[in-house]
Amino acid sequence: MRPYKYRCLDESILLPFLKKNVFSVIHRIIPYGIPANYLTLLSIIVIWSCFLYFIGIEIPDNKDIIITIFSIIIYVFFDHFDGLQAKITETGSPLGEILDHFSDVFNGSIILYLFFRILQIELDWIFYLAIWTNLIAFTVTYLEQNIKKELYFGKIGSLEGIVLVLIILFSFMTSQGKKFWLEYTVIDLPVYSILVLGLFIGVIYTVAGSIKRLQHIPNSFIHYLFTGSILLSLCIFYQISWYVTFLVINVYSADLILKSMKSHLLDAEIPKPDLIVYVLFLFLIFQSFFENEQQIFFLVYGLIVSGKIIWNITQIFSKLRNFWIWWNFN
Numbered sequence: 001m002r003p004y005k006y007r008c009l010d011e012s013i014l015l016p017f018l019k020k021n022v023f024s025v026i027h028r029i030i031p032y033g034i035p036a037n038y039l040t041l042l043s044i045i046v047i048w049s050c051f052l053y054f055i056g057i058e059i060p061d062n063k064d065i066i067i068t069i070f071s072i073i074i075y076v077f078f079d080h081f082d083g084l085q086a087k088i089t090e091t092g093s094p095l096g097e098i099l100d101h102f103s104d105v106f107n108g109s110i111i112l113y114l115f116f117r118i119l120q121i122e123l124d125w126i127f128y129l130a131i132w133t134n135l136i137a138f139t140v141t142y143l144e145q146n147i148k149k150e151l152y153f154g155k156i157g158s159l160e161g162i163v164l165v166l167i168i169l170f171s172f173m174t175s176q177g178k179k180f181w182l183e184y185t186v187i188d189l190p191v192y193s194i195l196v197l198g199l200f201i202g203v204i205y206t207v208a209g210s211i212k213r214l215q216h217i218p219n220s221f222i223h224y225l226f227t228g229s230i231l232l233s234l235c236i237f238y239q240i241s242w243y244v245t246f247l248v249i250n251v252y253s254a255d256l257i258l259k260s261m262k263s264h265l266l267d268a269e270i271p272k273p274d275l276i277v278y279v280l281f282l283f284l285i286f287q288s289f290f291e292n293e294q295q296i297f298f299l300v301y302g303l304i305v306s307g308k309i310i311w312n313i314t315q316i317f318s319k320l321r322n323f324w325i326w327w328n329f330n
Helices: 015-027 036-055 062-089 094-118 125-148 158-172 175-183 191-214 219-237 242-266 277-285 294-319
Strands: 008-010 151-153
Touching (some): 015 062, 036 062, 036 094, 062 094, 094 158, 094 242, 094 294, 125 151, 125 191, 151 191, 158 175, 175 191, 219 242, 242 294, 277 294
Parallel strands (some): 008 151
16 A cells, blocks of 8 residues: 555635635634544534435425535535644545545435425436436546546536535525425426536536546446446336435445545555446346346345445455544644
8 A cells, every 4th residue: 555645636616715714714613633534424424314304304394494504514514624624633544535535425415315305306317317417427536536546626516516505495495486496497497407407517527527637438437337327227217216216326336436445545456336236137137037026126236235335444444444543632
């Protein structure tokens, strides 16, 4: 394992302003002794708690919107506090990088889920497409990092997207905003479809930029994109429930992203997309021989890949356990 050095080129439009005038200013109240990883864990706990809370809600009211807004704001703040804390205390590590960036893969999907729930949009194919396109952007980003050994974030990325989500959620608390997002149409299409289209265009821009910098298309990405698109299409075709589809799409992508991070930070093998998905495809092809519903196959697949990811994380943390810090001492 080579000496660790965090290399990142972040061209975010909003980050310089927010980092100087908001994140760095508020970060001063964080005690020096608190390790950066604790701040990362807090951001994860907050956003996941909000996600679990929303699963039990049928129709969100203004109280739920306020809870969501505060949860996302806390997540964003602490997601940037951990980097500032690691820099100030000089405790940056590969363990912290994986904990921070890998958790963002799932956190991004959760924020999209909360956005769809509050705007009362059906969790159907357009929701799945939004999740999938967002995961494509994450995947190509970390595959590029594994190849070029540098993490690149474009001018319009996840931070800009989250700020836009917050603005829309704030507007939804007013009667005019609620009417606009629920009733207004553009070319007979709901307004939110324009946002999803914008996300799709943004992902195309991200992928194109990555390919331009790499000067080739990684085989792993072609494999991932092709197989993942089939997986998504099958979920839609078989009308798999949203929570199973949400699980399957996320873990399929997270598996490759984690392998990319492991390859980059631990000099592990070249990352390749999950192959168990082809067993799922075979079961679906020969489903006439089984009495179970297709959803069971997708659920089992999602749980198996989740187990793979947990096992991989356990191995990574075992190798990097020396980087864990219980407290920063002056």
